[in-house]
Amino acid sequence: MIAYSPNSLIVFVQNFDCHNHSIFSDGLLRPRELVELAKKNGCDAVALTDHDNTGGLAEAEAAAVDLQVRFIRGVELSVSWPSHSPSAETADITPITIHVVGLGINPHDAALVSGIASIRNGRLDRARQMGANLANMGIEGVFEDALALADNKDMIGRTHFARALVARGVASNVGAVFGRFLTSGKPGFVAHQWASLNAAIQWITGAGGVAVLAHPGRYKLSKQEMRVLLAEFRDAGGEAIEVITGSHEKQQYREYAILAREFGFMASRGSDFHGPGESRFDPGTLPLLPTDLVPVWSVLQ
Ligand code: AMP
Ligand code: MN
Ligand code: MN
Ligand code: MN
Numbered sequence: 001m002i003a004y005s006p007n008s009l010i011v012f013v014q015n016f017d018c019h020n021h022s023i024f025s026d027g028l029l030r031p032r033e034l035v036e037l038a039k040k041n042g043c044d045a046v047a048l049t050d051h052d053n054t055g056g057l058a059e060a061e062a063a064a065v066d067l068q069v070r071f072i073r074g075v076e077l078s079v080s081w082p083s084h085s086p087s088a089e090t091a092d093i094t095p096i097t098i099h100v101v102g103l104g105i106n107p108h109d110a111a112l113v114s115g116i117a118s119i120r121n122g123r124l125d126r127a128r129q130m131g132a133n134l135a136n137m138g139i140e141g142v143f144e145d146a147l148a149l150a151d152n153k154d155m156i157g158r159t160h161f162a163r164a165l166v167a168r169g170v171a172s173n174v175g176a177v178f179g180r181f182l183t184s185g186k187p188g189f190v191a192h193q194w195a196s197l198n199a200a201i202q203w204i205t206g207a208g209g210v211a212v213l214a215h216p217g218r219y220k221l222s223k224q225e226m227r228v229l230l231a232e233f234r235d236a237g238g239e240a241i242e243v244i245t246g247s248h249e250k251q252q253y254r255e256y257a258i259l260a261r262e263f264g265f266m267a268s269r270g271s272d273f274h275g276p277g278e279s280r281f282d283p284g285t286l287p288l289l290p291t292d293l294v295p296v297w298s299v300l301q
Pocket of ligand 2: 021026051159274
């Protein structure tokens with residue numbers, strides 16, 4: 001059950017942005033700069049949700065205190081989920097990557113700290129392999145370029161490769177590089193084993209946080225597979241899904257609002273901002289949540 005007071009209608013109209021990145025993962029701004037931009041854009045609250053690490057939270061929180069904007073401690077965990085339609089043969093199961101955002105976490109929780117360290121483990125080797133694959137097709141030295149672009153070296157990821165390839169003029173923007181080189185089946189893609197869904201949700205909830213399924217509309221799943229994912233996510237302790245996200249098209253706002261109602265999830269809103277000029281939405285500029293959904297922040301301290 002969701003502890004929620006229908007009297008606190010004010011939560012509906014607040015500009016909360018619950019999904020943003022900094023240089024501590026694959027964002028372009030320092031945590032302080034992110035909070036400054038969120039404040040400038042009129043955010044009532046901003047979350048920092050870097051991939052698989054919490055290193056930027058202290059700086060962001062200090063900035064939020066200075067600027068008098070509410071701050072939500074967050075993280076975005078990488079998960080490998082063996083998607084399966086009920087009719088599929090077991091042998092056909094190929095894990096897909098999904099992301100789970102944790103909001104309101106205690107970043108010092110021991111199990112969370114060791115859990116996210118275990119997810120980070122292997123990123124460098126994966127990146128070396130991506131570089132080798134690209135070299136095999138004649139594009140040399142991209143690993144070194146990507147590593148130079150990653151402030152946090154053990155968080156090197158596909159976004160850094162994408163920026164390195166854009167800098168070389170291989171494609172005009174990050175999105176185009178992903179489509180040509182960095183997604184499943186493309187030459188620079190290297191499959192990786194991330195955390196299990198259960199472990200990721202346990203680390204978040206064990207650290208006092210709320211587990212939110214990030215940008216569900218981005219996963220390549222049939223409607224039936226999506227329902228399996230939502231049911232498993234809920235059974236494992238997930239309590240919210242992103243409805244309004246920079247990754248969703250307008251019709252997906254409606255689609256995931258319907259699923260949130262049906263499955264009894266709270267709803268989250270987050271731009272998934274990575275950098276000015278690179279992301280579709282800057283912090284705080286997305287449409288507001290539909291007013292009949294329970295915002296995830298209604299249960300955050
Ligand atoms: P990684 O964790 O290294 O696999 O990188 C995942 C990150 O790549 C995501 O968090 C996004 O920031 C970025 N990304 C994934 N797919 C795309 C895409 N199609 N266009 C732009 N960025 C993407
Ligand atoms: Mn990212
Ligand atoms: Mn994500
Ligand atoms: Mn993200």
